[in-house]
Amino acid sequence: MTTTAALAVVSGVLLFAQPATPPKPAEAAESSLAVLWTSGDPEVAHRVCLMYGHAAQKQKWFDRVVLIVWGPSARLLAADKDLQAKVKSMMQDGVQVQACVVCADSYGVSDRLRELGIEVKGMGPPLTDMLKQGWKVLTF
Numbered sequence: 001m002t003t004t005a006a007l008a009v010v011s012g013v014l015l016f017a018q019p020a021t022p023p024k025p026a027e028a029a030e031s032s033l034a035v036l037w038t039s040g041d042p043e044v045a046h047r048v049c050l051m052y053g054h055a056a057q058k059q060k061w062f063d064r065v066v067l068i069v070w071g072p073s074a075r076l077l078a079a080d081k082d083l084q085a086k087v088k089s090m091m092q093d094g095v096q097v098q099a100c101v102v103c104a105d106s107y108g109v110s111d112r113l114r115e116l117g118i119e120v121k122g123m124g125p126p127l128t129d130m131l132k133q134g135w136k137v138l139t140f
Helices: 003-017 042-058 072-079 081-092 101-107 110-115 124-132
Strands: 032-037 064-069 096-100 119-121 136-139
Touching: 032 042, 032 124, 042 064, 042 072, 042 081, 042 136, 064 072, 072 081, 072 101, 072 110, 081 096, 096 101, 101 110, 101 119, 110 119
Parallel strands: 032 064, 032 136, 064 096, 096 119
Antiparallel strands: none
C-alpha cells in the first residue's frame, strides 16, 4: 500500500470515527401534575394540598395541574365553605378539578360537588392513564 493510499484509509477511518453531532433536544413534553387529595384533615387541605396545587398553576411550575378529590376529601370539601371558595379560585386560575364518583356517592356529596362545578366521574382509568403517561403525582 502506498503512503497516499494509507493516508486516505486513515483519513476515512478518522472521518467516520468522529463522534456524531448530538441530536437537537426534542421539544419539551408538556409537564403535568396531578394533586391527589385524599385527606379529610382541613389543615392539610389549607396549608399544603390546595396551597401548593394553586401555586403550581399560577406560577406555571407545570403546564397542567389537575386536583383530584378522592375519599374523605370529598366529604370535607362538600361541608367546608372556605375550602369551596379556595377550590373555586383554583378553578378560575386554570386548575382542573375532578372527583371520584364512587367516593363522593359513598359520602352522599356527588350533587354538592357538581354544584361547585367539579367534574364527578370514575377516576380509576383517568388516574391510571396519568400514571402511564408520566404525570407527576402528589398525594395528600
